[in-house]
Amino acid sequence: MIDRSAFHALSYGLYLVSTTDADRAFGCVVNTFQQVTSTPARVSVALNKENATTQAILNSGRYAVSVLSQSATMDLIGVFGFRSSLEVNKFAGIEHALDGAGVPYVTEQAVARFSMRVIETVDVGTHIMFIGEVEEAEALADEAPMTYAYYHEVLRGKTPKRASSYTPKDEAPAEGAQAEATAEEEQPAEGAPKKYAWQCTICGHIEYLDELPEGYECPLCGMGADMFERIEA
Template structure:
């Protein structure tokens, strides 16, 4: 088996975010997110069980996915993708809006967002596969969405161990 063949799979890059039950806004970078049905429109996200965000999404029953544009800074992606809301307030230095349902959405370096109500979750080895119905979605700018490939090739970013698509080396 040649696992590098999996580098040929395409993804976007998102901030999975929610408002925790204590009122704290939390979120982390995910690439393992996709639309899974059209009617009704729904999504699935694979989020590591050890990510602070995973538990918070399951507690609140709601989440947003802010779609990074190609203008997103490595520093922003690193803050949300390598640090934990256990230790820092990731939203402190970032402009964001709060949806009618009270969920945070990043507004800088982001070209669109979707908001979902959790409809189920399943343990998949190291990750939780979280499903949600889309209750709102909006475009925020005309910039192109960042792909996972662009993140590696152009931004020269890395992927941490907790990502669903992590590969050693």
């Protein structure tokens, strides 16, 4: 027997994994980064084979990780967690730096960062696990790190299919009462109140319009209007 709800008892943080390949920067959100050994300092991360970042790390043999702060925005998570590095330059307009090996890492909305050399890859089916030897580590800010639970429960964020921790429940629309509460908190005070808002069922973005215009695309994850559900504003 496999009780899927048992997996909900697992705790994670939220991270940005990044690398560079052929002079191009790649990066994505993960919750599967963790320390494996202390001496020497080794870590692991599980990346879906369909992520552009995965192939780039296979090519470069290096990756960096930024530990997101609890105050990290859905805008940042939306771009890195739902879009492809092949379609958008995720680092444009985002504060970042290069580590000693020239790998870019995000410095804003992050509390710490690590740089790794890949010492082993494990094919685990849909994902590849990259074991890395830590070559650089640095604390960036004295703030609380983002947890996976905070992302889901407070930010009302979703988990896409490619994440290791995805469950079909993640695709279901947010529950009415909670979605309404979020809409109320975030609605701009200026102007006539809107009767309805629309929430993206993929990334959780809320748009305060009575109707979504023809050809509308979610500014965070790029999904079309058919992936939005109407909620009371």
